[in-house]
Amino acid sequence: MSFVIDAAAQDLLFREARTANAFTDEPVTEEQMQAVYDLVKYGPTAFNQNPMRIVLVRSDEARQRLLPHLAESNRAKTASAPMVAILTADNEFHEELPHLFPHIPQVKELFFSERPVREQSAAMNAALQAAYFIVGLRAAGLAAGPMTGFDFAGVQKEFLDDDHTPVMIVNIGRPAENAWHDRSPRLSYDDVVTAV
Amino acid sequence: MSFVIDAAAQDLLFREARTANAFTDEPVTEEQMQAVYDLVKYGPTAFNQNPMRIVLVRSDEARQRLLPHLAESNRAKTASAPMVAILTADNEFHEELPHLFPHIPQVKELFFSERPVREQSAAMNAALQAAYFIVGLRAAGLAAGPMTGFDFAGVQKEFLDDDHTPVMIVNIGRPAENAWHDRSPRLSYDDVVTAV
Numbered sequence: 519m520s521f522v523i524d525a526a527a528q529d530l531l532f533r534e535a536r537t538a539n540a541f542t543d544e545p546v547t548e549e550q551m552q553a554v555y556d557l558v559k560y561g562p563t564a565f566n567q568n569p570m571r572i573v574l575v576r577s578d579e580a581r582q583r584l585l586p587h588l589a590e591s592n593r594a595k596t597a598s599a600p601m602v603a604i605l606t607a608d609n610e611f612h613e614e615l616p617h618l619f620p621h622i623p624q625v626k627e628l629f630f631s632e633r634p635v636r637e638q639s640a641a642m643n644a645a646l647q648a649a650y651f652i653v654g655l656r657a658a659g660l661a662a663g664p665m666t667g668f669d670f671a672g673v674q675k676e677f678l679d680d681d682h683t684p685v686m687i688v689n690i691g692r693p694a695e696n697a698w699h700d701r702s703p704r705l706s707y708d709d710v711v712t713a714v
Numbered sequence: 715m716s717f718v719i720d721a722a723a724q725d726l727l728f729r730e731a732r733t734a735n736a737f738t739d740e741p742v743t744e745e746q747m748q749a750v751y752d753l754v755k756y757g758p759t760a761f762n763q764n765p766m767r768i769v770l771v772r773s774d775e776a777r778q779r780l781l782p783h784l785a786e787s788n789r790a791k792t793a794s795a796p797m798v799a800i801l802t803a804d805n806e807f808h809e810e811l812p813h814l815f816p817h818i819p820q821v822k823e824l825f826f827s828e829r830p831v832r833e834q835s836a837a838m839n840a841a842l843q844a845a846y847f848i849v850g851l852r853a854a855g856l857a858a859g860p861m862t863g864f865d866f867a868g869v870q871k872e873f874l875d876d877d878h879t880p881v882m883i884v885n886i887g888r889p890a891e892n893a894w895h896d897r898s899p900r901l902s903y904d905d906v907v908t909a910v
Contacts, residue, residue, distance in 0.1 A: 702816065713770040
């Protein structure tokens with residue numbers, strides 16, 4: 519069975535892509551971030567809810583505020599990354615639904631009037647968008663270093679408001695030498711799939 | 715700014731990819747599903763936890779058991795899809811961590827001894843894997859129709875056990891004519907991104 523995208527693209531996006539833990543000092547620009555976002559924004563979400571929001575940590579001052587909230591083992595990589603993105607879920611995404619899902623305008627009230635339902639939906643769909651974003655970074659030739667090893671409440675208090683929940687932090691750049699561990703095993707198809 | 719993958723691949727994966735609501739009767743094989751899984755299994759998850767499990771609904775009997783649990787508006791598309799995948803999160807994924815994350819063997823006990831923590835982590839990381847799977851289907855030239863409009867408890871009871879939580883159902887095949895609505899708008903970069 520053959521893929522439509524070529525082997526080099528398969529390798530770039532998945533087979534040879536790795537979570538980078540160290541980066542060169544080659545800059546990553548906001549123009550690159552916009553190109554990635556403008557590609558991956560088309561990835562599907564439930565009711566087209568688009569709950570992911572992004573805080574780009576650009577200034578030295580902001581980075582210094584971020585580092586203490588990370589697990590100690592994660593600080594050096596984030597300190598060395600030319601771009602750091604805090605990916606968050608907007609728990610008030612439903613306000614945008616009349617615009618984003620125009621063919622059923624009542625979805626906002628019908629399904630998302632309760633905050634706990636919104637929080638669960640935003641977390642799940644922002645995770646989907648985070649995965650599209652990681653794939654998009656790789657498609658742009660950048661290495662991504664997604665992390666969840668940080669104090670979520672601390673990062674929320676430092677950078678966000680009560681309506682935005684952190685999903686992950688992604689270190690972004692060109693991989694330095696020895697940027698990753700050996701590849702760990704994956705579960706096989708037979709481990710994961712059953713047919714009924 | 716240029717992507718490394720070519721414009722055709724960008725279009726196939728994101729820009730022109732659409733959630734299909736109707737399918738031709740061209741078969742989708744388990745070999746295709748294995749090729750997709752064997753590509754996207756490399757997508758990153760926290761501690762390499764790989765929590766996604768997949769139930770492929772192949773037999774007519776199983777499909778008849780699935781349809782009543784779907785929102786009425788989703789039944790016709792799932793009835794017409796040549797392949798249907800129930801994507802689930804394994805809340806006991808931690809049992810595999812000594813194998814999957816060998817360089818820190820204590821992760822299983824250190825972080826995942828509590829079931830509610832595992833459920834949250836499995837839901838988030840299985841959502842990442844679901845997104846990789848959708849991208850992989852598209853890379854194989856297949857149309858994906860992800861849905862969350864179904865009775866989660868009913869699908870769990872019918873097809874899963876207490877340790878597996880549904881994440882989404884994906885209809886898979888070649889798109890029929892008029893397989894989708896007009897593209898709905900997306901939030902713009904400036905709506906979503908702030909820099910600090």
